[in-house]
Structure formats: C-alpha cells, structure tokens
Amino acid sequence: xxxxxxxxxxxxxxxxxxxxxxxxxxxxxxxxxxxxxxxxxxxxxxxxxxxxxxxxxxxxxxxxxxxxxxxxxxxxxxxxxxxxxxxxxxxxxxxxxxxxxxxxxxxxxxxxxxxxxxxxxxxxxxxxxxxxxxxxxxxxxxxxxxxxxxxxxxxxxxxxxxxxxxxxxxxxxxxxxxxxxxxxxxxxxxxxxxxxxxxxxxxxxxxxxxxxxxxxxxxxxxxxxxxxxxxxxxxxxxxxxxxxxxxxxxxxxxxxxxxxxxxxxxxxxxxxxxxxxxxxxxxxxxxxxxxxxxxxxxxxxxxxxxxxxxxxxxxxxxxxxxxxxxxxxxxxxxxxxxxxxxxxxxxxxxxxxxxxxxxxxxxxxxxxxxxxxxxxxxxxxxxxxxxxxxxxxxxxxxxxxxxxxxxxxxxxxxxxxxxxxxxxxxxxxxxxxxxxxxxxxxxxxxxxxxxxxxxxxxxxxxxxxxxxxxxxxxxxxxxxxxxxxxxxxxxxxxxxxxxxxxxxxxxxxxxxxxxxxxxxxxxxxxxxxxxxxxxxxxxxxxxxxxxxxxxxxxxxxxxxxxxxxxxxxxxxxxxxxxxxxxxxxxxxxxxxxxxxxxxxxxxxxxxxxxxxxxxxxxxxxxxxxxxxxxxxxxxxxxxxxxxxxxxxxxxxxxxxxxxxxxxxxxxxxxxxxxxxxxxxxxxxxxxxxxxxxxxxxxxxxxxxxxxxxx
Amino acid sequence: xxxxxxxxxxxxxxxxxxxxxxxxxxxxxxxxxxxxxxxxxxxxxxxxxxxxxxxxxxxxxxxxxxxxxxxxxxxxxxxxxxxxxxxxxxxxxxxxxxxxxxxxxxxxxxxxxxxxxxxxxxxxxxxxxxxxxxxxxxxxxxxxxxxxxxxxxxxxxxxxxxxxxxxxxxxxxxxxxxxxxxxxxxxxxxxxxxxxxxxxxxxxxxxxxxxxxxxxxxxxxxxxxxxxxxxxxxxxxxxxxxxxx
Numbered sequence: 014x015x016x017x018x019x020x021x022x023x024x025x026x027x028x029x030x031x032x033x034x035x036x037x038x039x040x041x042x043x044x045x046x047x048x049x050x051x052x053x054x055x056x057x058x059x060x061x062x063x064x065x066x067x068x069x070x071x072x073x074x075x076x077x078x079x080x081x082x083x084x085x086x087x088x089x090x091x092x093x094x095x096x097x098x099x100x101x102x103x104x105x106x107x108x109x110x111x112x113x114x115x116x117x118x119x120x121x122x123x124x125x126x127x128x129x130x131x132x133x134x135x136x137x138x139x140x141x142x143x144x145x146x147x148x149x150x151x152x153x154x155x156x157x158x159x160x161x162x163x164x165x166x167x168x169x170x171x172x173x174x175x176x177x178x179x180x181x182x183x184x185x186x187x188x189x190x191x192x193x194x195x196x197x198x199x200x201x202x203x204x205x206x207x208x209x210x211x212x213x214x215x216x217x218x219x220x221x222x223x224x225x226x227x228x229x230x231x232x233x234x235x236x237x238x239x240x241x242x243x244x245x246x247x248x249x250x251x252x253x254x255x256x257x258x259x260x261x262x263x264x265x266x267x268x269x270x271x272x273x274x275x276x277x278x279x280x281x282x283x284x285x286x287x288x289x290x291x292x293x294x295x296x297x298x299x300x301x302x303x304x305x306x307x308x309x310x311x312x313x314x315x316x317x318x319x320x321x322x323x324x325x326x327x328x329x330x331x332x333x334x335x336x337x338x339x340x341x342x343x344x345x346x347x348x349x350x351x352x353x354x355x356x357x358x359x360x361x362x363x364x365x366x367x368x369x370x371x372x373x374x375x376x377x378x379x380x381x382x383x384x385x386x387x388x389x390x391x392x393x394x395x396x397x398x399x400x401x402x403x404x405x406x407x408x409x410x411x412x413x414x415x416x417x418x419x420x421x422x423x424x425x426x427x428x429x430x431x432x433x434x435x436x437x438x439x440x441x442x443x444x445x446x447x448x449x450x451x452x453x454x455x456x457x458x459x460x461x462x463x464x465x466x467x468x469x470x471x472x473x474x475x476x477x478x479x480x481x482x483x484x485x486x487x488x489x490x491x492x493x494x495x496x497x498x499x500x501x502x503x504x505x506x507x508x509x510x511x512x513x514x515x516x517x518x519x520x521x522x523x524x525x526x527x528x529x530x531x532x533x534x535x536x537x538x539x540x541x542x543x544x545x546x547x548x549x550x551x552x553x554x555x556x557x558x559x560x561x562x563x564x565x566x567x568x569x570x571x572x573x574x575x576x577x578x579x580x581x582x583x584x585x586x587x588x589x590x591x592x593x594x595x596x597x598x599x600x601x602x603x604x605x606x607x608x609x610x611x612x613x614x615x616x617x618x619x620x621x622x623x624x625x626x627x628x629x630x631x632x633x634x635x636x637x638x639x640x641x642x643x644x645x646x647x648x649x650x651x652x653x654x655x656x657x658x659x660x661x662x663x664x665x666x667x668x669x670x671x672x673x674x675x676x677x678x679x680x681x682x683x684x685x686x687x688x689x690x691x692x693x694x695x696x697x698x699x700x701x702x703x704x705x706x707x708x709x710x711x712x713x714x715x716x717x718x719x720x721x722x723x
Numbered sequence: 724x725x726x727x728x729x730x731x732x733x734x735x736x737x738x739x740x741x742x743x744x745x746x747x748x749x750x751x752x753x754x755x756x757x758x759x760x761x762x763x764x765x766x767x768x769x770x771x772x773x774x775x776x777x778x779x780x781x782x783x784x785x786x787x788x789x790x791x792x793x794x795x796x797x798x799x800x801x802x803x804x805x806x807x808x809x810x811x812x813x814x815x816x817x818x819x820x821x822x823x824x825x826x827x828x829x830x831x832x833x834x835x836x837x838x839x840x841x842x843x844x845x846x847x848x849x850x851x852x853x854x855x856x857x858x859x860x861x862x863x864x865x866x867x868x869x870x871x872x873x874x875x876x877x878x879x880x881x882x883x884x885x886x887x888x889x890x891x892x893x894x895x896x897x898x899x900x901x902x903x904x905x906x907x908x909x910x911x912x913x914x915x916x917x918x919x920x921x922x923x924x925x926x927x928x929x930x931x932x933x934x935x936x937x938x939x940x941x942x943x944x945x946x947x948x949x950x951x952x953x954x955x956x957x958x959x960x961x962x963x964x965x966x967x968x
Contacts, residue, residue, distance in 0.1 A: 192947045193949075272798075277933060284928065
C-alpha cells in the first residue's frame with residue numbers, strides 16, 4: 014500500500030466532521046431504509062431489476078441503435094461514443110456552435126468520469142454545478158466525498174465561509190439562509206445559461222426517453238430554461254422497455270435516501286418548445302467507455318446492474334469511517350472500486366480495493382444484486398496475476414503452502430511470543446509491530462495446539478463419524494473451542510476424526526488475490542478431509558466453513574482447474590457450520606440440552622461469513638436461549654468487528670475504530686457475556702476488551718453450550 | 724309486527740319482499756359491474772362500501788385519496804379536496820389574498836393553461852389583482868405563486884404527474900415559491916405501473932412527476948425545503964373535474 018494512500022486514510026480518520034456526519038447518517042439510513050421498504054418484497058423487486066438490467070447489458074449495441082432511432086425520430090440528436098476524449102470534443106463543439114458562455118449542470122457522475130468541467134473551463138466556458146452539494150464543492154475547489162451527498166464532509170460554518178466570499182457578505186451558519194442564498198445565486202445562472210447539461214438515471218430504448226431524478230428541482234430548470242440540452246449517459250443506464258422504469262423508480266430512491274420517490278422525476282422524450290416558441294436542441298451522448306467490454310466479461314458484467322443508489326456506501330463499515338476522498342476523484346465505495354478498475358484502469362484500484370474487509374453487508378442491500386465483495390476479490394486476483402504478489406506476502410504464502418513448515422513456525426511462535434505474553438494475551442509488541450496491538454491484545458500462541466490435545470481425548474467409538482476441521486485459530490490459539498465441539502458431538506453419538514494433514518483453509522491467500530496459493534491449500538485439504546466413511550465435515554470457524562463449502566470450487570473455477578471440481582463439490586456437501594449442525598441434532602432429539610434454567614444476560618455478535626454466506630443467525634440464538642441465557646440484542650449486531658483476517662494487520666488504523674464501535678454496542682446492552690461463532694471475532698473482540706479494561710467475557714457458542722448438555 | 728296477521732304477511736310477501744330482493748340484486752349487479760369495470764386490483768371490501776355511499780364521480784377513489792393524502796403530507800405537501808369547481812376557485816382566491824398576492828413582479832400568481840375552468844370562472848378569477856393567465860419567462864422568474872393543472876396522481880407515493888410538454892406548465896411549477904396544483908379526484912391511480920400504462924412518451928415529450936416540495940439535505944444532512952423549486956406544494960383535488968387525459 015502506497016504511503017500517500019495510508020496518509021489520506023489517516024487524514025480522513027482524523028476529520029471529525031466527516032466521520033461523525035457519515036457515522037450518524039449510516040445509523041439513520043439503516044432504520045429509514047427498512048421503513049421505506051416496509052411491505053415490499055425486496056428480493057422480488059431486485060430480481061426484476063436484475064432481469065431488466067442484465068438483459069440490457071447483453072444487448073447494449075442493439076439497444077443503443079434502437080434508442081438512437083427512436084430519439085432521433087422524436088427530434089433529438091444522438092451520438093454514440095466509445096472514447097471519453099470524443100465525448101468531450103463533441104460537447105465542446107456544440108458549445109462553440111451555440112457560442113455558449115455559461116453552462117448549467119445538474120449532478121452527473123458520467124461528466125465527472127470524463128472530467129468535463131475542467132475541459133470546458135479551459136476552453137473559456139463558465140460551467141456551474143446547480144446541485145447544492147456539488148455547487149458547494151465546486152466553489153470550495155474540492156471533490157465529492159459521497160456519490161449522493163457530495164458535501165457531507167463539510168460543516169455549515171465552512172459552507173457559510175465559502176458562500177460569504179461568493180456574495181461578498183458576512184453570512185452566519187443558518188442553514189435555511191444558506192440554502193436561500195444558493196437559490197438566489199443560482200437562479201440568475203439558470204436564466205443566463207446557453208446550455209444545460211444533465212446525466213440520466215435511466216435511458217429507455219423503445220421510446221428514446223431519458224429519466225432524471227432530483228430532489229432540489231435543479232434538473233427541471235436545467236432542462237427547461239436554456240435552449241440547448243446536452244445529456245451524457247453511460248450505456249449501462251439503458252433499459253429496453255418504458256414500463257420497466259417502474260421497478261427502478263421504486264427501488265432507487267428507497268435505496269439511495271430512504272425516500273418513496275425523489276421530489277422530481279422528469280421523463281424527456283425528444284425536444285419540446287422553449288418559452289420563445291423555438292424548439293429545444295437536444296443532444297444525447299451514449300457513452301461506452303469500456304462498458305460493453307465489461308458486459309462481455311463473465312465476472313464483471315454483473316456490475317452493470319448498478320442503478321447508482323450508493324447504498325453500498327451507506328452500509329459499509331469502512332466507508333462510514335473514511336468517506337469518499339480516499340477513493341480518488343470519481344466513483345467511491347464498493348461499487349466505485351469496481352468502476353474505477355474499469356473506467357479508469359485496473360492499476361488505479363490497487364490501493365482502494367484493499368479497503369474492502371469482505372464483510373458482505375453491501376451485497377445484501379444492493380438493488381442490482383451485485384456481489385460487490387466477490388468482484389473486489391476478482392480485482393485482487395487479476396492484480397496479483399498481472400503484477401505478482403508483494404515480496405513479503407510471497408514469503409508468507411510459501412510458508413503457508415507448506416503445512417509442516419507453517420505449523421512448525423506456529424509452534425516456534427509460541428516460544429518466541431513468551432517475552433511479550435501476560436496471561437493469555439500479548440498486549441504490546443515492539444517496533445513496527447506495535448500497530449497490531451493498538452486497541453486490541455493478541456492471543457498468545459498456545460503451548461499445546463489442538464492437534465496434540467486431540468490425541469488425549471477419549472472418545473466413545475461410533476459408526477457415525479465426522480471430520481473436525483480446526484482451522485489455524487482453533488488449532489493454535491483457542492484449542493478449548495475444539496475440545497468443546499468434540500464433547501458436544503460425542504454426546505450426540507458422533508465420533509470425531511482429526512486428519513493431521515489438514516492445513517490452512519486458504520482464505521488468507523484468496524482474500525489477498527493469491528488464488529494459486531489458495532488452490533494449493535484447497536487440494537491439500539480435500540486430500541486430507543475427504544474420507545469415505547465420514548458423514549460431516551464440521552468447523553468452528555465460519556470463514557473456514559465458507560472456504561470448504563464455497564471458496565474451493567470458486568477458486569478452481571477462476572483458475573480453470575475443473576478436474577478438482579467434483580471433489581470440491583463432494584466436500585462442500587459434507588461441510589456444515591457448528592451451530593447449524595447442533596441445532597439439527599437437538600431438533601432430531603439426538604442431543605438434549607438442559608432447559609428452563611436461568612442463566613446470565615448475554616448478547617450475540619453475528620460473524621459476517623456465518624450470517625451472510627452461510628445464512629445462520631437464528632440457530633445460535635435459539636440454542637443459547639433454549640438453555641436459559643437471556644438474550645439482549647446489541648445495536649448493529651451484524652456489523653463487522655473489524656477483524657477481517659489479515660485486514661486488521663494491513664489496515665489497523667481502520668480496524669481499530671470499527672472494533673471500538675463494536676465494543677461500545679456490546680457494553681450498551683449491559684450484558685457481561687458476549688457469544689459468537691467465529692474464533693476470528695473472538696480474537697478481535699476478546700483482545701479489544703482486554704485493552705479496554707471492561708470485564709466482558711467473550712466466548713464461542715460451543716464453549717457455552719458444552720456446559721449445558723444433559 | 725310485520726308477521727302479526729295473515730294480511731300483513733301477504734302484503735309482505737307480495738310487495739315488500741320483492742322490493743327488498745330487487746334492491747339486493749341491483750346492488751349485486753352493481754358490485755359485479757364495478758369489479759369488471761374497475762379492474763385495477765386495488766378494490767377491497769372498503770371501497771365496495773364506498774361505492775355504495777359516495778357520489779358517482781368518486782366511487783372507488785376514496786381509499787386511494789386517503790392513501791395519497793397520507794403519503795403527500797408525509798413529504799410536506801398540503802392536500803385539500805373540493806366537490807365543486809366553484810368551491811375550489813373560491814379557495815384559491817382567498818388563499819392567494821391571505822398570502823399577499825399583489826400586482827407587482829414579486830407577488831404575482833401565474834395560472835398556466837386552464838382547460839379545467841370555464842369562461843365564467845375565468846372571468847371571476849381575472850378580477851383578482853395580481854393573478855395572470857398570460858405567462859412569460861420574465862414574469863415566471865419572479866412570480867411568487869404558480870398554479871397548474873395536473874393530469875394524474877399516484878396514491879402509493881403521493882406523486883403528481885403532469886404532461887409538461889407545454890413550457891408554461893413547467894415555468895409556473897418549477898420557479899414559483901408556492902405551487903398550487905389542481906387535480907381531478909377521478910384521476911388518482913394506485914401505483915407507478917398503472918400510471919405508466921396511462922401516460923406515454925408518444926403523447927408527452929416531457930412527463931413531470933412531483934412528490935412534495937423541493938428539498939435538500941446537502942448541508943450537514945439537515946432537511947431544508949425549497950432549494951430550486953417551490954417551498955410549498957398545495958394540492959387541490961376537485962370531484963367535479965372530469966377525466967380529460
């Protein structure tokens with residue numbers, strides 16, 4: 014990660030206005046969005062949008078031609094352009110033909126994408142942004158920090174200062190007054206302007222229409238007062254049918270700002286009369302800029318289902334800390350990372366893709382049903398393929414790929430860590446490693462890993478066998494979790510097998526784009542875990558479970574190693590997470606829990622992979638309340654704890670404040686015990702409470718249940 | 724009482740019962756015809772009931788009107804309903820006068836296109852000082868009030884929909900501080916798909932949807948009303964106006 018990028022992250026984190034405004038917004042957004050979608054089947058709605066947009070993406074060329082024919086039949090001029098330079102030249106030529114001095118614009122990401130304002134200003138034309146947020150940013154000489162709320166990082170005092178200079182009058186920070194100033198100042202611009210430039214939220218091929226949505230009403234004035242209207246629209250906004258705008262109008266405002274509908278929606282289909290009786294001159298530019306190339310990419314075509322609502326920004330635990338500036342100039346957040354990799358270049362996304370912690374919350378809310386985390390992983394994979402791994406990572410993975418060496422080093426680390434150990438934690442590390450223990454203690458590597466303990470456990474023999482997949486953390490840091498699981502399953506009459514050759518699940522390598530390494534891990538594990546007489550493969554770590562159940566196949570598919578797919582599928586079918594299996598055994602009457610007890614007040618933290626990939630969130634809650642724990646839900650129980658595997662090592666400055674928020678939410682429940690199903694989360698949260706000094710016990714669900722079996 | 728003696732019983736069977744049966748069957752026929760004609764999937768038991776008791780031009784509309792009113796008021800619009808055009812005109816005049824209409828550039832009211840009102844009403848309105856029917860870009864740039872006619876209302880979002888191909892309709896509704904929108908009560912539609920089946924780009928080059936007044940939250944996320952468009956949106960439904968779309 015480049016130093017200037019690290020610096021920009023630090024700058025954003027230090028900006029209290031930004032983090033507090035974004036933090037408050039994201040909290041309110043979650044509640045308001047849910048309210049806006051009340052009574053609506055979101056899955057059905059977004060499936061419809063996917064159907065409409067993916068069909069259009071597969072026929073860009075054809076639909077663009079149909080659009081051109083229909084819009085021109087209504088009197089508009091349509092220009093199809095692949096290259097941003099050609100778009101800029103075309104617009105400048107129209108401006109010159111009209112002898113334009115002033116251009117007013119309503120918010121358009123496509124114009125930002127091609128840096129149009131700068132280009133027109135260099136040609137001596139005054140370009141005025143009319144969306145309030147965009148105008149503030151333009152006057153301040155800054156760039157937007159959010160796709161929908163461009164000036165969210167600025168305070169009213171800063172806005173008052175900027176406006177004071179503009180109107181040459183000392184203004185106070187009274188917001189309605191500031192808005193009134195903008196109204197008056199921009200009114201004259203609307204009337205003076207020779208040309209109005211807009212983007213489009215939707216383009217409709219069958220009618221040659223463009224659809225514009227705003228709340229302020231500026232797009233209505235931009236399209237009504239100047240005699241010439243230029244529309245710049247990316248072809249991903251194209252849909253075939255007029256009737257299909259309904260689902261997009263339904264989802265976009267709800268997902269963007271939790272509104273039922275924006276204040277204004279304009280559907281413009283060809284020129285109408287100006288107030289002097291002349292006919293408006295409408296130019297519509299359909300811009301490709303690598304979109305049709307994207308449509309042909311089997312992975313990335315999905316990203317063209319985006320309706321630009323920015324809900325992936327609004328729910329992102331990272332975005333609400335750092336805002337949009339760290340992402341660069343144009344598109345920001347999760348989808349922005351993907352668009353930057355394409356519309357700019359892959360290399361430009363190298364730093365920003367690293368911001369994604371892979372918690373998956375964005376794909377749950379995306380109205381275009383885009384698997385944003387998966388596409389960001391694909392960017393990582395392609396970057397690594399193109400540029401190779403950084404030296405240090407390469408060194409680490411060469412170790413991880415050699416199980417004996419890797420485990421040998423972990424055992425050595427147990428001894429090496431001793432000088433820094435106090436109790437079960439490492440609280441401080443020297444030198445450049447200090448960041449790792451800033452806000453969170455690390456678990457000391459256990460002297461006796463699970464693989465050694467397992468040999469000492471006496472199990473009743475049984476016909477029914479299951480493989481236990483420990484994963485690195487249970488094996489080398491929390492063996493007691495593994496022991497608990499063996500005991501529980503023994504009670505249900507299942508004998509556990511521990512294949513010694515099992516190794517790292519490959520998630521660390523995969524999440525860093527090192528798919529070849531991940532594939533090596535996958536092959537080793539398939540060979541170790543796939544045993545004939547075994548019914549289940551069970552793990553106490555959701556990330557490992559996801560690796561075994563989903564990632565092995567997907568890694569092989571990405572690399573074209575199809576000969577391993579049948580075995581990966583076989584393993585996937587046997588793999589199950591701890592809580593889901595125990596819930597099933599209890600339901601089948603094979604396990605009996607002590608019921609009706611009065612146990613402590615607890616709260617439950619949802620681990621990202623368990624909730625959003627394995628879809629298990631009720632199972633652990635049901636088991637824990639069944640044995641008598643009183644459950645009090647924490648605020649944002651399913652927001653990431655900031656661990657994210659090696660993320661907390663690469664970006665500790667981001668991981669730490671996310672953890673801090675999680676600790677706060679846990680503490681606010683008043684519970685002195687927090688349960689979770691992931692040893693990674695246990696490591697993060699337990700380490701956090703150790704440094705925080707609050708006496709809250711952090712336990713894996715298995716450890717709590719083992720004490721409550723009949 | 725009715726069955727007190729055989730004479731009364733006879734009269735009941737021959738006269739009263741047929742009348743009751745006749746009324747019931749008429750109602751049944753009526754309900755069935757309503758189901759057939761108003762096939763928008765939105766009628767429920769309540770609206771059947773409303774159909775029986777409300778005047779003819781608002782049958783089936785009451786629940787949608789209530790829903791519209793709730794949604795529009797939730798986003799800051801003001802909603803009124805009038806049975807007669809004359810009532811509506813009286814309201815407009817008294818509203819404008821109370822808000823300070825005057826014959827100077829800043830306090831004018833501009834009334835765009837007026838197919839909803841007829842000659843006698845227009846004459847009455849023209850006598851109001853500051854109310855104008857001839858609209859220019861210059862007058863619209865400063866006029867405080869804009870009055871326009873709306874084609875459709877969409878109840879589930881509280882949205883007004885207008886064929887705005889005529890620039891005058893857009894000038895008065897987008898530049899004024901107070902926009903007064905007149906809508907035939909009969910033209911309330913349940914939702915967006917129904918709307919899109921009623922208004923098509925082939926007939927309307929500029930379709931405008933308006934949901935509440937102009938708003939922004941661009942400074943510190945504080946909701947502020949009236950950025951570029953109207954600060955107040957007054958929606959006036961009139962039962963007497965016919966469908967003219």
